Amino acid sequence: xxxxxxxxxxxxxxxxxxxxxxxxxxxxxxxxxxxxxxxxxxxxxxxxxxxxxxxxxxxxxxxxxxxxxxxxxxxxxxxxxxxxxxxxx
Amino acid sequence: xxxxxxxxxxxxxxxxxxxxxxxxxxxxxxxxxxxxxxxxxxxxxxxxxxxxxxxxxxxxxxxxxxxxxxxxxxxxxxxxxxxxxxxxxxxxxxxxxxxxxxxxxxxxxxxxxxxxxxxxxxxxxxxxxxxxxxxxxx
Numbered sequence: 001x002x003x004x005x006x007x008x009x010x011x012x013x014x015x016x017x018x019x020x021x022x023x024x025x026x027x028x029x030x031x032x033x034x035x036x037x038x039x040x041x042x043x044x045x046x047x048x049x050x051x052x053x054x055x056x057x058x059x060x061x062x063x064x065x066x067x068x069x070x071x072x073x074x075x076x077x078x079x080x081x082x083x084x085x086x087x088x089x
Numbered sequence: 090x091x092x093x094x095x096x097x098x099x100x101x102x103x104x105x106x107x108x109x110x111x112x113x114x115x116x117x118x119x120x121x122x123x124x125x126x127x128x129x130x131x132x133x134x135x136x137x138x139x140x141x142x143x144x145x146x147x148x149x150x151x152x153x154x155x156x157x158x159x160x161x162x163x164x165x166x167x168x169x170x171x172x173x174x175x176x177x178x179x180x181x182x183x184x185x186x187x188x189x190x191x192x193x194x195x196x197x198x199x200x201x202x203x204x205x206x207x208x209x210x211x212x213x214x215x216x217x218x219x220x221x222x223x224x225x226x227x
């Protein structure tokens with residue numbers, strides 16, 4: 001039962017990644033592009049967690065943590081750059 | 090116990106998969122820049138939090154030893170998602186909105202992304218210094 005639920009979740013988040021990629025490429029504004037990149041990073045964390053369940057290992061925890069931190073910092077830095085023309089004042 | 094664990098983990102995986110899918114689909118489907126901000130910052134974050142909690146439950150029921158690491162990432166994501174949303178909303182406002190059409194903020198300062206407060210950093214803003222002195226200092 002968990003196997004099928006895992007495959008369903010893999011499919012759902014994979015489709016989500018495709019939607020985000022579409023929005024990165026065909027974005028009407030630059031804010032949407034930042035948002036789509038942030039969502040790509042967040043969905044990737046879910047995919048890595050699912051992969052960890054599938055292979056019954058806790059090894060991927062550090063990768064998830066790094067994805068969460070780098071995704072957040074890069075999103076804020078990009079938004080800040082567009083807002084003020086400078087990342088660190 | 091085994092069956093209970095399977096039901097809990099499978100239900101959480103399916104529910105959070107639906108949430109994540111809806112969150113990413115809303116990014117494509119919704120009509121307006123500010124409404125598109127809602128889908129990933131709420132639904133997708135909830136979906137990822139659900140997957141991480143399902144991973145926590147999986148290692149609690151079937152793993153060698155339970156780990157609380159996933160809870161830390163869930164907390165981190167739930168703390169950072171509103172900040173991300175705020176920053177992107179401010180960027181949208183700064184790039185596409187017209188400052189003359191906005192309502193008056195009511196104080197002597199303008200909205201945070203427009204006007205004088207946008208030109209000078211908040212770090213060296215001093216409430217004691219008047220408007221003339223601030224212009225003089227610049």
